[in-house]
Amino acid sequence: MWKLQLPDNTNSMTDLITALTYVNGTSKHALTEDEKDIIKGLYLEYESLHGTYSLNLIGDTLSNETNNAIHDGYSEVQEEGRLKDLRSRLMLQANRCPCCGINAVTDMDHHLPRSVFKALAVYSSNLVPLCHKCNNKKRVVTGEDPEKRFVHVYYDNVPDDIQFFKATSEIVENGLKIKFFVEQVNGISDELFQKLKFQVKKVKLNKRLQKEINIFLLSFVTNIENVYIGNNPSESVKVFLEANHKTFKNNMGLNDWRTVLLNSLANNDTFCNGGFRCILSSSLS
Numbered sequence: 001m002w003k004l005q006l007p008d009n010t011n012s013m014t015d016l017i018t019a020l021t022y023v024n025g026t027s028k029h030a031l032t033e034d035e036k037d038i039i040k041g042l043y044l045e046y047e048s049l050h051g052t053y054s055l056n057l058i059g060d061t062l063s064n065e066t067n068n069a070i071h072d073g074y075s076e077v078q079e080e081g082r083l084k085d086l087r088s089r090l091m092l093q094a095n096r097c098p099c100c101g102i103n104a105v106t107d108m109d110h111h112l113p114r115s116v117f118k119a120l121a122v123y124s125s126n127l128v129p130l131c132h133k134c135n136n137k138k139r140v141v142t143g144e145d146p147e148k149r150f151v152h153v154y155y156d157n158v159p160d161d162i163q164f165f166k167a168t169s170e171i172v173e174n175g176l177k178i179k180f181f182v183e184q185v186n187g188i189s190d191e192l193f194q195k196l197k198f199q200v201k202k203v204k205l206n207k208r209l210q211k212e213i214n215i216f217l218l219s220f221v222t223n224i225e226n227v228y229i230g231n232n233p234s235e236s237v238k239v240f241l242e243a244n245h246k247t248f249k250n251n252m253g254l255n256d257w258r259t260v261l262l263n264s265l266a267n268n269d270t271f272c273n274g275g276f277r278c279i280l281s282s283s284l285s
Contacts, residue, residue, distance in 0.1 A: 001101035001256050002165075002196075004093045006154040007124045012043055018082050019073030019122045029069035038062055039070075042119050050155035051111050051126065053143035059119030071118035077108060083122065091129045098153045099138070100203055101257050102212055103131035111152055113142055128153055137203045150202070151195045158255075162187045164196065165255040167264040171275045178213055178264070180206055180257060209257055216258060217279045220244070224276050234273035241266035 016039065020029045031039070038061055045056055059067055076082045087108060094105045109128045112120055120126045130138065143149045151158060164187075167180045182200055184193040200206070227236045245262035252259055265271050271278075 001096065001098055001253060002151060002153065003156070003158045003160065004098050004128075004153045007090055007093070007127075009043070009124045012123055012125075013040065015083055015086055015124065016070065016073070016122055019076040020069060021082075023082065028073070029066065031066065035062060035066055039119060043123055043125075046112075046120065046123065046125060051152045053112060053149070057112065057117055057120065059117070062119055067118040071114055071121050074114060074121040077122055077127065086122075086124060086127075090124065090127055094129050097131035097134050098128075099130050099134040099150070099199065100205055100208065101252075102208060103133065105129035106132045107135040109135045109138055111143075111150070111154075113139075116142060125154060133208070134203050141202065146191075147194060148198055148202075149195050150199045151192070156192060156195065158192065158196075159187050160253055160255070163254050163260070163263075164188050164193075165257070165260050167257075167260045169261075169264040169268045169271060171268075171270050171278050174278050176213070176217075176271070176278050178210070178261065180209060180260065205257075212257075213261060214279065216261070221276070221279050228274070228276075234269065237272040237276065238266050241272070 013036065017031070020031065021027055038059070042057055042059055045054070049057070077087050078084070079087065081087070090108065091105055097103050097105050107130050109130045110117070110121065111126050111128050114121045117126070138150055141148060141150060162185055164183055164185050165180065166183050167178055170177050180200070182193065182196040184190075188196075224237055224240060227233075227240045230236055241262050245259060245266055248256060248259040248262060265276075268275070
């Protein structure tokens with residue numbers, strides 16, 4: 001969640017030529033040497049800007065015909081296209097959607113929209129695997145507005161050793177109420193903080209996680225009940241939750257929603273002191 005390794009873009013120009021070539025080897029649209037140099041320059045500029053929206057990346061020095069050909073060449077990145085291997089490599093980077101951490105990745109998103117930045121349509125560094133729901137939410141986000149940008153999962157320096165994603169938990173009317181939020185802690189710049197907050201709101205992460213929370217915690221109910229014994233049962237529940245928090249932190253990361261949730265519940269005295277039984281009530285509501 002939040003960050004993926006930057007893909008190898010060594011063969012980006014080869015990918016582009018493939019996208020502009022039919023299976024039989026004939027050209028859909030031949031690029032001149034000057035056009036190739038312009039596109040290489042756009043790719044380098046993209047790298048230097050870390051994928052941030054810039055008019056310099058639109059490719060307006062290329063002809064409309066060339067821009068449209070590259071835009072349409074993205075079809076080769078689809079599942080049955082000639083660049084399906086590129087798609088597979090990008091998809092395999094993420095077990096779950098890096099935007100929400102809930103669903104498996106199913107879609108390929110253009111971080112800078114293909115409709116505007118046509119020349120970047122098949123550039124691997126601009127292709128981000130997301131789940132369908134997050135892709136739909138991001139589809140209308142161009143990145144032009146500095147206050148309305150998503151985190152670039154390849155470039156933004158999202159720390160994995162600092163907890164910035166947090167949650168509050170309370171039991172209200174025998175139900176469990178969880179609220180996730182981004183906190184600006186040391187190591188989170190103003191720009192990154194704004195992106196994280198906007199992204200969480202745009203994909204409606206809190207709303208989507210409510211159902212996931214109930215499903216996730218139901219698997220813990222029996223084990224929690226079993227440790228809720230002895231002279232200090234609430235402490236036993238706390239220790240149990242802390243142990244699972246550590247496991248998820250090691251496997252999923254410090255800012256994964258499951259890690260954050262378990263940490264919040266371990267520090268909720270009411271939940272640990274028998275209030276955990278509200279999970280069953282919440283799952284039925």
